[in-house]
Amino acid sequence: MNGGDDGESVASSAGPQPPLDWKFSQVFGERTAGEEVQEVDIISAIEFDKTGDHLATGDRGGRVVLFERTDMKEHGRNRRDLERTDYPGSRHPEFRYKTEFQSHEPEFDYLKSLEIEEKINKIRWCQTANSALFLLSTNDKTIKYWKVQEKKVKKISEMNVDPSKVAGNGSVANASVSPSPNHNLANGGFVDQSDNCLSKDASFPAPAISSLRLPVVTSNETSLVARCRRVYAHAHDYHINSISTNSDGETFISADDLRINLWNLEISNQSFNIVDVKPTNMEDLTEVITSAEFHPTHCNTLAYSSSKGSIRLIDLRQSALCDLHSKIFEEQEAPGSRSFFTEIIASISDIKFARDGRHILSRDYMTLKLWDVNMDSGPVATFQVHEYLRPKLCDLYENDSIFDKFECCLSGNGQRLATGSYSNLFRVFGCDAGSTEATTLEASKNPMRRQVQTPSRTSRGLSSITRAVRRGSESPGVDANGNSFDFTTKLLHLAWHPTENSIACAAANSLYMYYA
Numbered sequence: 001m002n003g004g005d006d007g008e009s010v011a012s013s014a015g016p017q018p019p020l021d022w023k024f025s026q027v028f029g030e031r032t033a034g035e036e037v038q039e040v041d042i043i044s045a046i047e048f049d050k051t052g053d054h055l056a057t058g059d060r061g062g063r064v065v066l067f068e069r070t071d072m073k074e075h076g077r078n079r080r081d082l083e084r085t086d087y088p089g090s091r092h093p094e095f096r097y098k099t100e101f102q103s104h105e106p107e108f109d110y111l112k113s114l115e116i117e118e119k120i121n122k123i124r125w126c127q128t129a130n131s132a133l134f135l136l137s138t139n140d141k142t143i144k145y146w147k148v149q150e151k152k153v154k155k156i157s158e159m160n161v162d163p164s165k166v167a168g169n170g171s172v173a174n175a176s177v178s179p180s181p182n183h184n185l186a187n188g189g190f191v192d193q194s195d196n197c198l199s200k201d202a203s204f205p206a207p208a209i210s211s212l213r214l215p216v217v218t219s220n221e222t223s224l225v226a227r228c229r230r231v232y233a234h235a236h237d238y239h240i241n242s243i244s245t246n247s248d249g250e251t252f253i254s255a256d257d258l259r260i261n262l263w264n265l266e267i268s269n270q271s272f273n274i275v276d277v278k279p280t281n282m283e284d285l286t287e288v289i290t291s292a293e294f295h296p297t298h299c300n301t302l303a304y305s306s307s308k309g310s311i312r313l314i315d316l317r318q319s320a321l322c323d324l325h326s327k328i329f330e331e332q333e334a335p336g337s338r339s340f341f342t343e344i345i346a347s348i349s350d351i352k353f354a355r356d357g358r359h360i361l362s363r364d365y366m367t368l369k370l371w372d373v374n375m376d377s378g379p380v381a382t383f384q385v386h387e388y389l390r391p392k393l394c395d396l397y398e399n400d401s402i403f404d405k406f407e408c409c410l411s412g413n414g415q416r417l418a419t420g421s422y423s424n425l426f427r428v429f430g431c432d433a434g435s436t437e438a439t440t441l442e443a444s445k446n447p448m449r450r451q452v453q454t455p456s457r458t459s460r461g462l463s464s465i466t467r468a469v470r471r472g473s474e475s476p477g478v479d480a481n482g483n484s485f486d487f488t489t490k491l492l493h494l495a496w497h498p499t500e501n502s503i504a505c506a507a508a509n510s511l512y513m514y515y516a
Helices: 071-073 080-083 344-348 387-397
Strands: 024-026 041-049 055-060 061-071 095-100 108-111 115-118 122-125 135-140 143-152 155-157 216-218 222-232 242-245 252-253 261-262 267-276 289-292 302-304 311-315 327-329 350-353 359-361 366-374 381-384 406-409 416-418 425-430 438-442 456-458 492-494 502-507 510-515
Touching: 041 122, 041 492, 041 502, 055 122, 055 135, 055 492, 061 135, 080 387, 095 143, 095 216, 095 222, 122 242, 135 242, 222 267, 252 267, 252 289, 261 289, 289 350, 302 350, 359 406, 366 416, 406 492, 416 492
Parallel strands: 242 289
Antiparallel strands: 024 510, 041 055, 055 061, 061 095, 108 115, 122 135, 135 143, 143 222, 155 216, 242 252, 252 261, 261 267, 289 302, 302 311, 311 327, 350 359, 359 366, 366 381, 381 456, 406 416, 416 425, 425 438, 492 502, 502 510
16 A cells, blocks of 8 residues: 655555554553443543643543643653664553543433433544633533633732731731721721721730731742644534544644534634535435545545445545545445344445555444545455444344444554454454554553454455454354353443554543553
8 A cells, every 4th residue: 555645655665563462551431340331430431632741531521631641751851762663662652630620510401301421422532722622522512612721820928917927816917908997998997097007005016017028929849731722613503523623733623423514713603514415305315424534635625434334535625515535435235135233234334544545444333444545446455343243233223333433543553453342342444455453452561462363354355255254253252263242241432642652542430541
């Protein structure tokens, strides 16, 4: 696979890389054995910023939690050293809790008699400015633009009264000057000077003040303050499934089931509808938008996926309303392979551009597919995520698990990709030409204990027979290695560090981090 316009290569030309040896790094919010997870604490979004120095998570309770990297400061490393592939030692990224804030609250739409839950659907980082962090967060209906900045805490010090010279009872307040009850303040605010300012029967001496010092305001301590800069509301009739920031640093898109809107970050009261797939008669509706993403470097290009398994590339320069795509990527159905579940499992739950913009990664229920934007005849590679579940599709349909929306991610150099599965497992694949890397990891402190050693890559050149269904284990509820799988524990959300082999993933309310 060749790189994009800038000559950067998605996959190394020196042949396939050896599989990575993944190690546990950190966990935040680890559960004790038997501890019940609160619904509001379950993580629903994860995102690294462009530098990889900050990580944000959102949960079903509407909170956004920020983490910052600490190992660069502690070990005196600079970013250029960290991005070198020959950097000595294990580049072990370490993060710490930075701050958290309540992004969304539960609301009620009185016109539609609809409850709007506070769950964070997506988080996207925006460009930083003046050491402040900016990010977008969204629930089903409302997008918010947040600024997180360190503010200095102001304290008053160097008071005029020296505590050591105050009388034995230590009362500083008694040294203050106060008018006696006989003072007439009502008459224009003038004080009667005939009375003594201090009470005559005071039993303690006033402190001796040799010189008058004005109080000084100091600000040694700092605290992080999150402030909502903009609220982008009332623009979506259906649930928002995606937001994506543009490379121009000024605009972003938001997508729901039927429409994609274009916003300017500085203007919250209007947006432009750029894609509208809503039919005149809703009975004619055959597909919905499932995910949308801007190109990483071309500000005029974006892609969106559909429930029918297709990805459409659109160019904002062609027309104001981009209902006509410039390219469509879809895989042709193999003859005789159609079943009741074909359309359901073909629905794409997430798409991501590679860093150079040349490739698009998509995740449907059973597979990961890698697409070349210059080749719309089919995916360049297909990776089987949990093929052993295919005989269980009936059970998955009955318990609604077949509608779970798994996310996917690519490494910064484009050589590997990752996605989640059930039983808190996630899989890492190598996408170099000829690579057979397919590692199964568990979101726990011992990530390598559940290895699935089945071939998981289907390349473009293979016949349709090789692409055909690989049956799972004969035993019900058991994967290809004999491990039981659990549909209730699912790893939906994960993110790959932009410059290093480091993955953050969410297992219920716990955030696990791994490095290789």
